[in-house]
Amino acid sequence: MQFRFEKRAEPSRTMLYVTPVAAVLLTMVLGAIIFTIIGYDGIGAVREIFFTPLTNSLKWQDLAVKAAPPLIIGGGLSIGYRANVWNIGAEGQYIVGGLAATGVALLTQDMSGWWILPLMGIAGIAGGMAYVAVPAFLRVRLKVNEILTTLMLTYVAVNILNYLVFGPWKSPTSFGQPQTVAFNDSQSLPYIIEGTIVQAGAPIAIIVALVAWFVMSRTMFGFQVTTVGAAPKAAAYAGFSANKTILAVLFISGGLAGLAGMLEAAGPFGRMVPQFPSNYGFTAIIVAFLGRLHPIGVLFAGVVLAITFVGGEVAQTTIALPNPAVGIFQAMMLFLLLAGDVLVRYRIVRAGATGGREAI
């Protein structure tokens, strides 16, 4: 039997929501097969990566910790991607946000007070925004492709980080270790649940998602972003400035990446170290797409990605699966999601059949 694609008059909303779930499920099936073929315990890998973090209640707090940064960054990126603005250097803005917060921490080393953390937060956001300002300006003024500029600056950010922690910011008491002094109590995020490792990052991530949802679906700005991305000409007719929208979405995504950097620095890390870049900025790209660029979808996608992160660590210890395997699972999810996109725009019909009668 032959099949062919037939374009839908309207993109299918059902498929829009079904395909991400299908992509995750299919990743498990294909992943189990592929990893078995290449000589690992494929079924064990899928079990440990996708299910153990959910069934083992000891791992739930890890999930909350790991989900926060990609959620916050992914929320910002999804707004930008809606406007067809491709900031893929969130990793760099995350690093610079962390560095800016660390800068404040080092200046307030001998001080204490409730105001220090908010100040670090503002510094983180400002750092991320400042770091995206160059690509934003170049894109708007000179039409320089933001994909390349934001990504190039990520490599530069890693160098800035190394310069600081190996050089001027190195703690005098670290016995030669490249790291800053540890943050004091006023510079560290509080634990929101007594006796766990869950800090303020997780609730902030949820707040960001809710605010993003409100802005994107209930305000004129959200409408403007969507229109500029989907129908630039219509947007121009409506009087929406494409350049202002591009600037706004880049600053939002950069600021949120910077905030995530501050939350990681003042949270799980507690000081600045060379290991600070955690690939959250790149994971957030998958989160944004898997969440269908919808703030609430991003919330779910962020949790799914956090599950694979935590599960990857589990699989490393229980079945000796090397950690990069997680990256392959994450890439497979994105591949399958993109493949599934065809079902949103097309229906599959039996060759020879006309109209939608025998359509699946």
Place this chain on the structure above:
Amino acid sequence: MSATLLIAMLITMIGASTPILLAALGELVVEKSGVLNLGIEGMMLTGAVVGFAVTYTTGNPWLGITIAALAGAAVSMIFAFLTLSLSANQVATGLALTIFGTGFSALFGSEYTGKPLELFKSIFPASLAEDPYLRLIFGHSPLVYFSFFMVFAVWWFLSRTRAGLILRAVGENDVSAHSIGYSVIGIRYGAVAFGGAMAGVGGACFPLLLTPQWVEGLTAGRGWIALALVVFAAWRPLRLLAGAYLFGLIATMELYTQAAGGVFRIIAPEMWASLPYLATIGVLVIISLGRSANANAPACLGKPFEAGH
């Protein structure tokens, strides 16, 4: 500065440029056919790990490079299938390919950490390369000569052959090319496979030509720089050669400034290491200042083609 040192610098620079040049040549052909593949970095990493593994296991770098090319082409087919057959978003799919290649190379590369590899050295007799000037001609790895050859081959293919003309037609006006009977999708598949193979060889250059050991993420963004180079070269192979060497020069500057010391020490090594990336941005800015920045870009670049519309 002595001539010997200058020649040694030139040879290092040419070596450092070669992976970028090869990958960029591949992408140039891909983009000429109207497709934007952002997965170069992923394909290079795939080629790097496969090239390392095969060369390490068999001791035969020729075989290593051949398999690296095939591996690069193979992973590029994931991209081709998604974007060409299923009309998936090219930007997102290219990114996914890079994420995939990063994971793939890290997974299979880890077991080669700390294992030594022999560099793929010149095939000419060593006596020919003793004289510093003759070394400039005979002292390179076969990969370097291959990159020279490919610059010429791609130029010749695109501007002097009928097949090249058809490929360009597909990139400039896919609807017209389709209506006079050319298979737009088929030609683009071919271009993407070529781009993948070239990125695979470019990736294999890292362990075989530059540092004979396995380092995770060893391409360090060179795939993205290759992408920028294609824009810089205005989609012309000969300008690509000049651009790649300019970047090779900047990338090797870090080595020489460290050795030279003195004034250069004022600037931190991390700053020198950042230079290729900053220079890439600088170059993009300079081209965009030009009157017709993207005038040479293939008209259908990045746009999906759907037959029957």
